[in-house]
Amino acid sequence: MMKQQLLAILFCTSAVFGQDSLQTLSHEELLTWVAEHHPLTSSALLVLDQADAGIMKAKGAFDPTAFAGRYDKYYDDKTYYSLFDAGVEVPLRGPFQLRAGYEQNSGQYLDPENTLPASGLWYGGIEVQLGQGLLIDERRAALQKAMIQRELAEQELLLQVNQLLQDASTAYWEWNLAFQKTLLLEEAVQLAADRLDAVRISAVLGDRPSIDTVEAGLLWQQLQIEYQQAEMELTKSRLALSVFLWEDGYTPLLLDPNTVPENEPAIIGQDTPTPVLPAVHPALQSLTFQLEQLEIDRMWQAEKLRPKLKLSYNPLVAANGDIPLAGFSSSNYTWGVGFSMPLFLREARGGLQAVGIYTEQTWLKQQNKTTELQNKSAAYFTEWEVTRSLTDQYRQTVTGYLQLLQGENTLFLNGESSLFLVNSRQLYWVNGRQKLLELEFKEKQALNNLYGNNANYANWYRSRYLQP
Structure with missing residues (x-):
């Protein structure tokens, strides 16, 4: 009215x-x-929508990711290998990432590390950043x-x-x-x-x-x-x-x-x-x-001064019909640790200085x-x-x-x-x-x-x- x-x-x-x-x-x-x-008011309101879109985009880095891959080699009427791997990765809002999947391999010339039970293998575990990325990461x-x-x-x-x-x-x-x-x-x-x-x-x-x-x-x-x-x-x-x-x-x-x-x-x-x-x-x-945004940049640049130290652990379970976890044993697992660090840290030191x-x-x-x-x-x-x-x-x-x-x-x-x-x-x-x-x-x-x-x-x- x-x-x-x-x-x-x-x-x-x-x-x-x-x-x-x-x-x-x-x-x-x-x-x-x-x-x-007024059109300027309407235009200014679009900035809020743009910022909301930016938040959605940033949250997308934490979206679970499904993956699947199959790699076969046939030569001279022989199946050298058939490798299948599928699963899901779930990034968490911290230095953690969950990973679970199913792997099944077959063939006459499988590498020993790819040799699995005929029914395949279930795996699931966690990956933790203990160095760079522990307090804050890019995501x-x-x-x-x-x-x-x-x-x-x-x-x-x-x-x-x-x-x-x-x-x-x-x-x-x-x-x-x-x-x-x-x-x-x-x-x-x-x-x-x-x-x-x-x-x-x-x-x-x-x-x-x-x-x-x-x-x-x-x-x-x-x-x-x-x-x-x-x-x-x-x-x-x-x-x-x-x-x-x-x-x-x-x-x-x-x-x-x-x-x-x-x-x-x-x-x-x-x-x-x-x-x-x-x-x-x-x-x-x-x-x-x-x-406040620059303070976050400073924290991230300072975090880059730390070495990368990644620890992973994955329990392994042989696929067993309708009961996937029937063959679970704490003795079956893979684990690993990775370390890397630039010797001069010039990128991190320069970035930290620029933010300052x-x-x-x-x-x-x-x-x-x-x-x-x-x-x-x-x-x-x-x-x-x-x-x-x-x-x-x-x-x-x-x-x-x-x-x-x-x-x-x-x-x-x-x-x-x-x-x-x-x-x-x-x-x-x-x-x-x-x-x-x-x-x-x-x-x-x-x-x-x-x-x-x-x-x-x-x-x-x-x-x-x-x-x-």
Whole structure:
């Protein structure tokens, strides 16, 4: 239902809304629409799917593997050998790997090691890495990094959405400013037009000199020009805001001219603005997860400094009809041990050194980013406080301009003032109102920058769309 209502607002459908029908688009409605329908949001969500695919791929290294093979040799009408082996290998999340299978060999010229009972041989056992691979191996490292990459992808998503919503908010405030200026100048033009009509009538009746009609006409023309310029800026700001309006990420929408912003828009975010960074910031969390991935790389490179020492043990059981384990004996088994180690370890030492350098670079980047965000947060907060104070003060100034205009207009009606002074008072009031609107815009924009820097838009999005 909400989607259909917003579509009616955003589409230019004059058949639905008449010229006198105005619909209000709130700031939060805009952000909700952008978060749910903008193509950049949809694209960013695909990063999570990509990270999930990476986890699945890494888990694939632990998938059990079935194998089978048959190798025969026939020569001079003789069966030299027929070798058959089939089974399954099961990697475990540790330095272990299980292996079980069935082997059957026959032929006139079998090697002694391949000679088996005629019914074949069952085997099953375990392979253990006691050196390199005991604490961590390539498979476990890849899985751990893939799981961290999922968290990292979520932080990257939040950063993209945070910037997108901040940009959309900037466009909304610019649209709101242009709309309020247009309303102000429309009112001023109407007042000037009414005064021009009154002066013309007075001039015809001989109560006013005809030159006053020129004075009133010049003010009306000046305000009319400013009003047309304001309408142009309103159209431009409406189109700029429409850049953020899409339907389901595929169809661009155009903001209806009959849609207006809230009179007193309330920016979302913290109840009380603060210059302190939140405990969890996507930009800093992203670097933290990168450091965690580098720590896994360090552990794996350090593990490569250890020699490879592999121990295997496989009990053997002769196949015996329907009872495979009937012939089990602890005396029948194979076992083995393997050892290898590079003499100079240059690959492992070089890899470990490179990971250490990357870790140092990432840590320094995190420290710099933290300081940058903290300083920006303090600067935006100061800008917001100062601008808010100036806005409150200047609001009183505009009230004074209005009182002067009303007083001068009363004197003019009583014949105690000139039209020139009335027009001057009105221009002061109009210009003061415009400056007040610009100060209010700067106040909202400073708060918008503060919330964007502190990732409030990201937290808003996460609480709505990413929390389980």
